[in-house]
Amino acid sequence: MFWIRGFLLLFLGSSTGLQGEVPSECFTVNGADYRGAQNHTSPDGRGQPCLYWNQTQKHAYNTAKYPNGEWGLGSHNACRNPDGDVQPWCYVLETEEGIYWKYCDIPSCHMPGYIGCFLDSGNPPALSGSSGTSSKLTIQVCIRYCRKRGYKFAGVEAGCACFCGSEGDLRWARPAGAVECDQVCFGKASELCGGDGRIGVYDVSVGACQGNFSAPSGVIYSPDFPDDYGPDSNCSWVLRPPGSSAVELRFQIFEIRDPNDRLELQDGHSRRLLAQFDGHHRPGPGLLLPTDVLVLSFRSDPLLQAQGFAVAYRATPAAMMSKKSFKTRLEENQRLPESSESRSRLLGEV
Numbered sequence: 001m002f003w004i005r006g007f008l009l010l011f012l013g014s015s016t017g018l019q020g021e022v023p024s025e026c027f028t029v030n031g032a033d034y035r036g037a038q039n040h041t042s043p044d045g046r047g048q049p050c051l052y053w054n055q056t057q058k059h060a061y062n063t064a065k066y067p068n069g070e071w072g073l074g075s076h077n078a079c080r081n082p083d084g085d086v087q088p089w090c091y092v093l094e095t096e097e098g099i100y101w102k103y104c105d106i107p108s109c110h111m112p113g114y115i116g117c118f119l120d121s122g123n124p125p126a127l128s129g130s131s132g133t134s135s136k137l138t139i140q141v142c143i144r145y146c147r148k149r150g151y152k153f154a155g156v157e158a159g160c161a162c163f164c165g166s167e168g169d170l171r172w173a174r175p176a177g178a179v180e181c182d183q184v185c186f187g188k189a190s191e192l193c194g195g196d197g198r199i200g201v202y203d204v205s206v207g208a209c210q211g212n213f214s215a216p217s218g219v220i221y222s223p224d225f226p227d228d229y230g231p232d233s234n235c236s237w238v239l240r241p242p243g244s245s246a247v248e249l250r251f252q253i254f255e256i257r258d259p260n261d262r263l264e265l266q267d268g269h270s271r272r273l274l275a276q277f278d279g280h281h282r283p284g285p286g287l288l289l290p291t292d293v294l295v296l297s298f299r300s301d302p303l304l305q306a307q308g309f310a311v312a313y314r315a316t317p318a319a320m321m322s323k324k325s326f327k328t329r330l331e332e333n334q335r336l337p338e339s340s341e342s343r344s345r346l347l348g349e350v
């Protein structure tokens with residue numbers, strides 16, 4: 001059980017000293033999954049102190065109303081995002097113009113692939129490639145626009161503008177505070193699209209329908225993430241982390257409701273199916289797959305789309321693994337929480 005417990009600690013993103021191995025504490029754009037400990041509106045004890053969620057009865061969110069840990073609320077004063085806002089926030093004592101809450105600037109709470117918030121004077125533009133505006137802008141609309149044109153970065157600004165850029169552009173970009181990119185996207189109220197003179201920059205590989213991953217760790221997002229995946233998707237990603245004999249997967253997000261929308265994991269050599277998940281078969285938090293080349297494929301039908309998935313992978317070095325431990329760990333995977341119906345179906349022999 002040790003491995004699983006260690007795994008769950010990672011999964012919960014707590015400050016266990018394992019942070020270096022976790023790509024980020026947040027996998028959603030709006031930090032709804034943040035469960036960290038920051039209890040001031042700015043990091044390192046700067047900013048205003050947060051009120052305890054068990055002392056905010058006069059406000060909408062408090063532990064009297066939500067006693068079961070909903071959205072990570074509890075007898076603590078850490079920043080949370082219980083209401084689907086654009087980022088974690090907390091109630092504060094000091095009120096300015098009747099505002100009794102503030103967004104938290106949490107450096108660790110960025111989804112992988114989000115490069116950050118930068119100043120953009122427009123002269124010259126922070127990202128120098130193609131650009132456009134849209135009244136229906138979402139983060140993925142901009143990412144797709146830039147990916148199609150062969151750029152590496154997509155930047156959203158002022159809620160409706162999209163700029164593309166390459167590696168060289170960012171060398172000169174001046175970082176801005178995370179909470180300065182606080183403008184809601186015109187096309188989706190739960191996403192942030194930069195700010196006034198502030199550009200929020202993403203790697204265009206987020207939400208791509210294919211990819212070759214050769215780094216020792218990383219994150220794969222479903223097609224069109226952070227938007228919902230589209231109908232009739234047919235995407236695949238190849239993980240080939242160097243020097244590994246197994247790949248560890250952790251699902252940070254799994255939002256698939258349709259039983260016909262399916263994620264398959266295959267051995268890249270034999271094409272043997274190792275596991276598959278769909279709207280009725282959800283993965284447990286952790287999986288260890290005994291292969292050095294893993295292929296993920298995702299297919300959706302025309303009905304019932306959803307946000308999809310975010311899955312973090314990590315290579316496990318050959319030396320650390322014996323055949324026996326694979327077996328034990330896969331068996332443990334099958335005993336992870338949730339009802340047996342909703343668990344992973346692990347196929348084939350170990």
Ligand SMILES: *[C@@H]1O[C@H](CO)[C@@H](O)[C@H](O)[C@H]1NC(C)=O
Binds near residue numbers: 037039050077
């Ligand atoms: C914030 O959290 C730290 C430890 O995480 C604690 O030492 C400090 O007292 C807390 N501050 C407030 C205002 O609760």
Ligand SMILES: *[C@@H]1O[C@H](CO)[C@@H](O)[C@H](O)[C@H]1NC(C)=O
Binds near residue numbers: 052075076
């Ligand atoms: C809220 O929780 C904190 C930490 O457990 C505790 O010290 C405090 O007394 C609680 N406040 C109320 C009003 O229950």
Ligand SMILES: *[C@@H]1O[C@H](CO)[C@@H](O)[C@H](O)[C@H]1NC(C)=O
Binds near residue numbers: 210211212
């Ligand atoms: C991924 O790698 C394979 C084999 O190395 C190659 O054939 C393919 O073109 C690559 N795809 C992309 C998108 O880079």
Ligand SMILES: *[C@@H]1O[C@H](CO)[C@@H](O)[C@H](O)[C@H]1NC(C)=O
Binds near residue numbers: 235236
């Ligand atoms: C999905 O794409 C693969 C190639 O990438 C192709 O072989 C397969 O037939 C496609 N499946 C569907 C249902 O279109």
